[in-house]
Every structure is written in C-alpha cells, then in structure tokens.
Amino acid sequence: RQFHLGMFEIGRPLGKGKFGRVYLARERSSGFICALKVLYKAELQHGSGVEKQVRREVEIQSNLRHPNILKMYGHFHDSKRIFLILEFAGRGELYKHLRKENRFPEWKAAQYIAQMASALRYLHRKHVIHRDIKPENILVGIHGELKISDFGWSVHAPNHRRTTLCGTLDYLPPEMVRPHGSGNDNSYDEKVDLWSLGVLTYEFLVGEAPFEDTMVMTHRRIARADMTIPSFVSPEARDLIKKLLVLDPAKRLPLDAVQQHPWIIKHCVKGERATNREKTKGGE
Numbered sequence: 001r002q003f004h005l006g007m008f009e010i011g012r013p014l015g016k017g018k019f020g021r022v023y024l025a026r027e028r029s030s031g032f033i034c035a036l037k038v039l040y041k042a043e044l045q046h047g048s049g050v051e052k053q054v055r056r057e058v059e060i061q062s063n064l065r066h067p068n069i070l071k072m073y074g075h076f077h078d079s080k081r082i083f084l085i086l087e088f089a090g091r092g093e094l095y096k097h098l099r100k101e102n103r104f105p106e107w108k109a110a111q112y113i114a115q116m117a118s119a120l121r122y123l124h125r126k127h128v129i130h131r132d133i134k135p136e137n138i139l140v141g142i143h144g145e146l147k148i149s150d151f152g153w154s155v156h157a158p159n160h161r162r163t164t165l166c167g168t169l170d171y172l173p174p175e176m177v178r179p180h181g182s183g184n185d186n187s188y189d190e191k192v193d194l195w196s197l198g199v200l201t202y203e204f205l206v207g208e209a210p211f212e213d214t215m216v217m218t219h220r221r222i223a224r225a226d227m228t229i230p231s232f233v234s235p236e237a238r239d240l241i242k243k244l245l246v247l248d249p250a251k252r253l254p255l256d257a258v259q260q261h262p263w264i265i266k267h268c269v270k271g272e273r274a275t276n277r278e279k280t281k282g283g284e
Ligand SMILES: COc1cccc(-c2nc(Nc3cc(C)[nH]n3)cc3ccccc23)c1
Pocket: 014, 015, 016, 017, 022, 035, 037, 070, 086, 087, 088, 089, 090, 091, 092, 093, 139, 149
C-alpha cells in the first residue's frame, strides 16, 4: 500500500527518540490513530551503521504480528525525511512508569516478564534477535500491555556484530561485552535476549539494573555475572533471575521454561485461585 504525508493529520508531538521525533497522527480516510516517527535523512550519516539499522528496523518490524510487539503499518519518505507509520501505544514509555513507581510489585513484574517471554518466543521462532531489550525500548498499550518497540538493533540470528555499541552497557550479555578475539569468535545467537530478560526482571523488581556501575566496572561485573539480589526480592523471583543471568548462553533458562516458572505461574495463571474461590463460594 502506498502512503504519503497528505494522508495524515499530524497531532501533538509525543516525544523525541534517539534519531527522530514521534507524533500522534490520524489517517484521514479511515480516522485510524497511529504514531508517526519522523527521521531526518541528513541525521542518518550515509554509509554509517545508522542508515542500515533503520532499513533493518523497517524490514524486520513490518513483518511482525504479535500483541506485545509494536506494529509497523508502513513507511514512506520525501526528499528530506523518512516516515515510519507505527502502532500507537496509549500509555507511553515503560521506563517512565518504572522511574515514577521506583520499582514494580512482584505480580506486575511477573505479568510483564510473561508478556516479554511470549514476544521473545515469537521473535526467536522467526530467528530475530532483538539485542536491545530494556525499559527504554518498551511502550505500554492502553490496556497496560507491553509493546516491544525500536527494532533498530535487532538482527537475524546468528550474528557477528560490526556496528560499535554506544549507550548503556547495562543490558548486554557477557558474550557481547567481551573484547574481540578473546578466545571466542564474539558471534552470538538468540540467547542474548535471555540474558537481557534476566536484567529486565531484576530492574523491574529492584528499580535499577544489576550491573549498574562505572563503565569499566559494569564491563567487569557483567563478564563475571557479579550481582547481588536484595533480600526484599522473593525466593521465586530470585530463582528466575539467577537462571537467566548465567554466563554460559547454553545454560540460560529457555523461554518456554520461563513461562512455566513457579514465579510466573504464581502471578499469571489468570484467576486460578479466583475460579477456585468461585467454585468454593458456589460450593459452600
Ligand atoms: C521521549 O518521549 C517519547 C518519545 C516517543 C514517544 C513517546 C510517547 N509515545 C507514546 N506512544 C507511542 C509511541 C510510538 C512510537 N507508538 N506509540 C505515548 C506517549 C504518551 C505520553 C507521553 C509520551 C508518549 C514519548
């Protein structure tokens, strides 16, 4: 389907991402509400990693369909700008909610992690690694559901990274922070997202990332999986974090086991106790 700017009424700016601005928009003929992400070509240095990242973001995200992955309906460009037509998530950025609440109660964190595990299972079945799972890249839908956004760093597995990383190291697994050729071919696969899921679980429950420190120390602590889990974290949640933050990618808890983990079941199997309650109440 061909899109162009005239098809849209541009609403209020929602905010600025790393490379562009995001506006609320309405498609004129249908009245459909979406979010329009505008990237200036001038800002995407030619031949740099960024241009390739945008191309990959469009190619990957356009073909994904999952309730916890932000949909990309299409894209178009004019002489100066690239426009991405994205699903509108009504409650905005997850990290703002996390900062405001400081940390999430265990039932909310468990439901969020269950949704992320479901989205990652979908991505991994399509051999897509996200590589950048962190609160800043997750939006919240109008019904409180999570939506993974920003596929700028996602790639097809397995992968050998060439573009240098910038921004926070907090979420990167050991196999991605280890220097080149240190006894490994620094290639990696989907299991990097399992590590990031562990970091996300920790950050939801504690309010800060497990290896947060100076750049040098973060590097070292990640490489040693050196973290402490505060005593207020429940034993079940602690168990899941420790089974995801494992140095050896092959030993990380796979996503189907994450979804069956006691901590997830305890908080997510909808209304199991409620239905029991119904039954006992009815049965009294
Ligand atoms: C830096 O702040 C930014 C940046 C980009 C978007 C928002 C934002 N986004 C959305 N929803 C979105 C965004 C996209 C691509 N789809 N749905 C909703 C919001 C609500 C309140 C404040 C802010 C919001 C903020």
